[in-house]
Amino acid sequence: MDFQILPVTDFQQNCTLLWCERTRGAAIVDPGGEPDRIAALLSQLALQPERILLTHGHLDHVGASVELARRYSIPIEGPHPDDAFLFQSLPEQCRMFGFPPIETFEPDRWLQPGESVAVGDETLAVIHCPGHTPGHIVFYHAGSQLAQVGDVLFRGSIGRTDFPRGNHRQLIDSIRHRLFPLGDEVRFIPGHGPMSTFGKERRSNPFVGG
Template sequence: MEFQILPVTALQQNCTLLWCARTRRAVIVDPGGEPDRIEARLNQLALEPERILLTHGHLDHVGAAVELAKRLAIPIMGPHPDDAFLLKSLAEQCRMFGFPRIDAFEPDLWLQPGERIAVGEESLEVIHCPGHTPGHIVLYDPRSQLAQVGDVLFRGSIGRTDFPRGNHLQLLDSIRQRLFPLGDAVRFIPGHGPMSTFGEERRSNPFVGDRNPG
């Protein structure tokens, strides 16, 4: 699996293009905004987008999803249905953060834990990781030891839990029980900021590292 990260919007959210090197078939993960730029990059890389995947329902991760789905004639998949309330409240989120209005929508398909999503000859596994939001998912490629974790985990930090229906203890459990067991070598792409590995976060993250078991 190959990838490229495009930080978009004023919040510098990591929209990620993931693709199969042999077939050039691709998915767009968390297109939070700037659809023209995302589409241009797809064309530059000669990729064939097949679907849009959403890790969770916050505005900065879903803002360009409907526009790109229409332009490219591809479906929107995810997140887990427990985030339906966030997709229904997009107009309110836009007012809160000063973004242009985006109307509520539903994906073409909600995603469930354990599902596999084909990306050409590669595939991504869906892992439900609630805490930042109740329906947050992580997308994991075991073959290339790569995970797209959205706003669950960051280099040196963890996702916020002060938004509606966030749960701090649930977030810690998601990281420690569902992500770290995948292995220290797994690289991850966070929703914002630089990449890291699960091993590095176990070693040094002040919130979920091995030295802070609380």
């Protein structure tokens, strides 16, 4: 599986294209905005979008989902249904952060822990990692040892828990007990900022290391 990261919007949120190298089938992960830039990159890379995958329901991760789903006639999948309240509050989130208004929507498929999603011939495991939001999920590709972690973990930091229904203890438990056991070699793409590995964060991240 291959990938390319495209930071979008003023929040520099990492929208990621994940694709199967054999079929060129792709998933658009967390398209927070700027759908035309995302579409241009899909075209440049000669990818065939198959689905949109969402790690959680915050505006900067979902803002262009409906536009791209309509454009390519593809489904929106994820996150866990515990984030449903965030999708209902999208107009309020837009006003709060100064984004152009978008309507409320629901994913075509909510995702549960233990389920998987297909991208071409490849398969991503779904891991429920609450804390930043109650329904936050992580997508993990075992063959590439690659995880898309959204706003759970960052290089040298962790996700915020001061938003509605955030929970600091849950977040720490999610990182230590659901992500780190996947292995030190696993690379991860965070929702913002540069990539890292679980091993590096386990050893040196002041919030969850040690």
